[in-house]
Amino acid sequence: MYDEVTIGVRLRALRRWRGMSLRTLADLADLSQGFLSKVENGKQPLDRRSHIAAVAQALQVSETDLMGGPHLTRDPVQSEPHRTIPAVRTALMTNTFTAPATDRARPLAELVAEMVRIGRSEYGHDEVAVKLPPIIDELHVHVCAPADEAAHRLALRTLIEAFQSATFLSKDLGYTDLAAVAAMRAHDSARILDDPVSVGKAATLRIHTLPTGARDLRLTAAESAAEAMEPHVRDDLDVQVLGMITLVASLIATLSYRYDRAEHWLAQAGDLATRTADDPGANWGAFSATNVGVWRVALATERGATGRPLLDLAAGVDEAKLRPRRGRHATFLADVGRGLAREPRTHREAVRWLRRAESTAPHKIRNSTAVRETVGVMLQQAREAAVGRELRGMAARMGVPH
Template identity: 55%
Template sequence: MYDETTIGARLRTLRRWRGMRLVDLAGQAGMSKTHLSDIERGRKALDRRSYIAGLAAALRVSETDIVGGPHLTADPVQAGPHGAIPHLRMALQTNSLDQPLCDRARPLTELVAELGAIETMRVRCDYDALGGLLPDVVDELHVHTANPVDEAALGLALRAMVDACVTATHLASNLGYGDLAHLAARRAWEAAACLDEPVEKGKAAFVSVLTMPKVGSAGSWARSLTAAERAAAALSPHAVEPVGVQVLGMITLTASLSAAAMNNHSSAAGWLDEAAELAARVPDRPTSAWMQFSATNVGVWRVGIGVESGESGRAVAELAQRVDETRLEGVGSRRASFLADVGRGLARDRGTRDLAVRYLRRAENVAPQRIRNDARVRETVAVLLQQATSSAGGRELRGMAARMGVPH
């Protein structure tokens, strides 16, 4: 059931490859020997970034070496979106803003309109449809940045490029292609730098922080936090209009996550409070906000950061009760993340594991393409399946396991 494709088994292989004893690795990673043993045996999920970072540093490997990269299953819903990745990779790797390798493009206004449709697909987590459109848009936008008809057209093309690359970042990251996600973020930054507009730079900085490589170094998350702090400081004087406030708000949330991953819980709480103050300046309408930044979304991030900080299942449930889930209707990306984080948190406590399964199934129903490709959810499902005692819970978990490629 819990074989070499799972995180715990992979971690055990890496530990033995380094010739480290369980007690030594646990000590260097800041966790107990019992906890690490339970992870290796599939009794507990390795779902906290702080632990993953500590283990990667101690083993001198990247975090991807521990958690794994993209995985493909026989399930077409899970595997289908991966078909767009080669074309997207080619568009991002072979073009530049002044030297496109695509030789023709549709009118710029048509590409901008298509980006609006693509954003709707991203919010709904319709990655199959999104992947069918986005690579061509990225390709063709390079034609317009290299050969603009005038200065206004160049500005429009560059802003569209920022938006396209931000979307590419999310698609690649959510499918497990961390290297491609970071490349897309760098392409967004290159376009934003040409514009010299603080809000556009803030958008690019947000995805750059999210996709910074996490290598076997204890300073990886510290660099993410530093980058987020600098981005927030640069944008803060210019965050006047709603979009600027929303972009700044998302940067503060990434700062909070980075602090939590470093086990700096007071700093994480401070950044969350700052995000809440920013959210009070804009309407609480996740459906129309940039990256859904709003008071509701801050509540969603509080849940996720609570899970990262090691809160108990019951504590996560209390945080979840403060979120008005009805405001997330129509925002599949945020709603699915919220439900998945609640489920992962609930899975930690024996008394809330059955409820955890229900939350994870709800997340899968809201956004199947995203959730079936989520490595942290996959790990939680694998561990819950190992722990399952009731036949009903076992049936639900076996179904999710089959769709996510978890041995069952």
């Protein structure tokens, strides 16, 4: 049953399709043959993005081919968000800066206020998904026929925020190509505005959605964006945008195994965080000292951390400050759980962290390929009834045969 859904099974099928031995794949991906054997046999998860990118590149397939596309179950919490994707896709693909998809729009100030509420996570995930397509449509009306130059620029700046929401909505649900389209639309908006903050915001989205295999391109883009933004930092928003660029740069450096560069940019982010309020709920991109701590955990998990070192990092995060950002909070909890799941002795604790993540943002966690892979592998390994019951519950909600 488990073999039907694991990345390991897809890995074995793709490797055999390429006529490649496990040793050859291991050499090409610069990973150990023993590790890949455990992945293929469901004994170890393939959940580090750098490993996924390396294996996909070695096999000459997309990461979606390896990981699987959006996974739908009968669980409405998991599957319902996918119903909103066609409307988001239509809004992204049918509007242009010279021809909006609709001819009517609410006042610009009302649309701006809606995007502020979305940016601060005042709406639930389902509400955002429903509100976003018409906002994108109507903002294009204001871009095409603005009241004046100030209104034109405000509409474009607000569109960047809308495209950011569309990017991460699509990415969270597994529609990576659509996320890239939204990021490129933000990039197009920023090019017209040609101001450092807009360009910096759009750069973070573009870097997030570039193919993981393009490691050198992504790292160059991230570091160039940070260096371009740095001379223009004047106020809180500037600090927050630059801060998010430095965090993205630290992530890309980590995925590229450039741990020295990753630590450099993470330290830069820490310094910038002292220059703005520690308020993830209000700050752009949630940039704050608390969010830097969250990224430290995420990057440590990506590098293979587990056990006490990971828990010590997690203990430094003030979860109370994360609560307004439920998706960010859930990702933090899941990162800790995934790290702890790598060692059998911390499986029970891993399940507790993963269950907390699921309770915090069910739609996000039940649609997470990385969490699904971790739950599947842990379920394969589970021997004690208490652990098995918890995992079987999560497995049922995530569509993992159990």
